Amino acid sequence: MNYLPQLQLLFKKYGKKKHPLDYANTYQLVVMVVLSAQTTDALVNKLAPELFKQFPSMKHLAAAHPEKLFPFIKSVRGFRKKADWLVRIAQALGDNKKIPLTQKELTELPGIGRKSANVIIREAGGVPQGIIVDLHVLRVVPRLGITAEITPEKMEKALMELIPRKYWNAAGMSFSHLGRELCRPTGPYCAECVMNSVCVYCKDNKLV
Ligand code: SF4
Secondary structure, rough: OOOOOHHHHHHHHHOOOOOOOOOOOOHHHHHHHHHHOOOOHHHHHHHHHHHHHHOHHHHHOOOOOOHHHHHOOOOOOOOOHHHHHHHHEEEEEOOOOOOOOOOOHHHOOOOOOHHHHHHHHOOOOOOOOOOOOOOHHHHHHHOOOOOOOOOHEEEEHHHHHHHOHHHHHHHHHHHHHHHHHOOOOOOOOHHHHOOOOOOOHHHOOOOO
């Protein structure tokens, strides 16, 4: 099935919508993306203002001992490891202006994998080099029936083959926003979904 016409409607709806992390600049974005792994965006948004009061830039973070971050981020899963990663990232980059926007350079930094790099590139307006596959995308895409791949790496590769590059920055966050808003783990709200005419899960379960 050709999903593209329907996907274009989805990308129109969500493609430019900002990531739920409430960052003010690319430095804050990088820090919050690292903190948000296996943690809710809401928790990271809540603790971020105090953290950034104390560490307002890469330079401040680079000069810190990881333990100095603990009081601000101790509610985050894996906070010791993440504090260490953040200081090492700041020491490697040295300055807010030196944050790279390529998959290769970002994934060479500790604590940043493909998904995080895709989020940073997309939010910072960089040239897309992949498609964000987060937990929401992992749920939504198989429901739609676009690909049978279920691991992040293989799903991203399949999506990159199916979706033209010009849509890559829009695609991942569109699936993710759809998953956050309507395609919830239980009781997806298919009647309100722009994808319901092509969605396999919706059709098989007679949800519309
Ligand atoms: S139609 Fe329903 S199951 Fe399919 S993607 Fe939309 S909300 Fe999810």
